[in-house]
Amino acid sequence: MASHTATETTEAVTHGADGAVMSADAVGAGDAAVAHGADAAHDAGGLVFHPLDQFIVRPIFGDGGIFHPSMPVPPIHWYTPTNVTLWLALAVLCVVLLFVVGSRGRATIPSRVQSVGELFYGFTHKMVEDVCGKEGLKYFPYVMTLFVFILFANFLGLIPMSFATTSHIAVTAVLGFGVFFGVTILGFVLNGPSFLKLFWMSEAPLFLRPIIAIIELISYFVRPVSHSVRLAGNITAGHAVMKVFAAFAGLAIVSPLSVVAITAIYGLEVLVAGIQAYVFAILTCVYLKDALHPAH
Amino acid sequence: MEGDIASMGQFLGAGLAGIGTGLAALGVGNVAGNYLAGALRNPSAAASQTATLFIGLAFAEALGIFSFLIALLLMFAA
Numbered sequence: 001m002a003s004h005t006a007t008e009t010t011e012a013v014t015h016g017a018d019g020a021v022m023s024a025d026a027v028g029a030g031d032a033a034v035a036h037g038a039d040a041a042h043d044a045g046g047l048v049f050h051p052l053d054q055f056i057v058r059p060i061f062g063d064g065g066i067f068h069p070s071m072p073v074p075p076i077h078w079y080t081p082t083n084v085t086l087w088l089a090l091a092v093l094c095v096v097l098l099f100v101v102g103s104r105g106r107a108t109i110p111s112r113v114q115s116v117g118e119l120f121y122g123f124t125h126k127m128v129e130d131v132c133g134k135e136g137l138k139y140f141p142y143v144m145t146l147f148v149f150i151l152f153a154n155f156l157g158l159i160p161m162s163f164a165t166t167s168h169i170a171v172t173a174v175l176g177f178g179v180f181f182g183v184t185i186l187g188f189v190l191n192g193p194s195f196l197k198l199f200w201m202s203e204a205p206l207f208l209r210p211i212i213a214i215i216e217l218i219s220y221f222v223r224p225v226s227h228s229v230r231l232a233g234n235i236t237a238g239h240a241v242m243k244v245f246a247a248f249a250g251l252a253i254v255s256p257l258s259v260v261a262i263t264a265i266y267g268l269e270v271l272v273a274g275i276q277a278y279v280f281a282i283l284t285c286v287y288l289k290d291a292l293h294p295a296h
Numbered sequence: 297m298e299g300d301i302a303s304m305g306q307f308l309g310a311g312l313a314g315i316g317t318g319l320a321a322l323g324v325g326n327v328a329g330n331y332l333a334g335a336l337r338n339p340s341a342a343a344s345q346t347a348t349l350f351i352g353l354a355f356a357e358a359l360g361i362f363s364f365l366i367a368l369l370l371m372f373a374a
Binding site for chain 1: 347350351353354357358361362364365368372
């Protein structure tokens with residue numbers, strides 16, 4: 001019995017080491033000394049690629065927290081304050097600072113902060129009105145909340161050494177599935193069973209309609225997945241690319257080139273952060289329009 | 297680098313999924329290029345169609361992101 005357990009343990013250890021080699025070090029380090037795991041490799045010199053280590057969720061406090069990135073990650077419970085908690089809270093704080101504290105005066109001649117807030121408000125208001133029409137303006141606060149929150153979460157993630165919360169599918173899926181369930185329930189509440197006309201193309205030839213209905217149904221249920229994966233994937237990819245070029249900066253010959261490349265990609269990422277927040281908000285408007293006017 | 301045939305398949309699959317990213321680039325370029333061509337012929341109508349442009353870009357780009365996701369799943373979750 002004892003020997004059996006020992007064999008199992010050895011096997012597990014070997015397998016674990018194998019997994020670490022496969023997942024973390026195949027990207028470029030390839031050094032046997034680094035093969036202990038992703039965290040031990042931080043101390044090794046030379047070209048070390050760990051583009052995805054920046055997305056590890058760590059507790060704020062204790063060994064293995066965000067101030068001890070070389071330690072293994074301790075267990076995380078639902079109540080543990082992590083770096084995700086911190087940066088999501090900071091995003092909410094920024095929104096509150098801009099729209100509650102900054103626009104507190106409600107002046108006729110706005111202050112600088114208030115005019116930035118009014119700019120966001122007017123932009124989103126026009127977007128909802130253009131896509132959903134006048135009756136969609138009832139749901140403008142929801143779209144505004146999503147847009148501003150994602151915008152600030154994206155931009156805060158671009159601060160060096162910060163944590164990109166919207167790169168986690170867990171964060172964006174909550175937002176995306178929230179829109180999906182909200183819009184579906186709203187569609188049935190407003191239109192009753194005639195909401196199903198969304199899937200029944202009345203312009204198409206009759207024999208094609210069942211086929212189109214199946215395709216429409218599938219595409220309807222893929223919506224929340226693509227809605228959330230688009231945001232998370234864009235942010236993940238952008239940050240990972242920056243980290244790959246940052247690893248190239250360890251090599252003296254290419255380091256000037258890589259610094260220039262990081263600068264250029266950072267500029268692109270600022271653009272992407274804004275565009276993805278805009279795209280998330282405008283797709284919410286498009287889905288909302290379907291719930292308001294289901295008949296094609 | 298050592299490894300078994302399964303991890304070789306993983307890396308090959310992840311590399312092949314990278315082709316999808318390039319194909320998404322074709323789609324995004326097609327959307328943006330056609331928008332620009334239309335906008336230069338009728339500049340007065342261009343501003344009203346920027347929202348449609350971004351929706352089209354988002355749909356084209358999402359499929360490229362899916363292939364990136366498949367690459368990540370093969371590398372780290374398979």
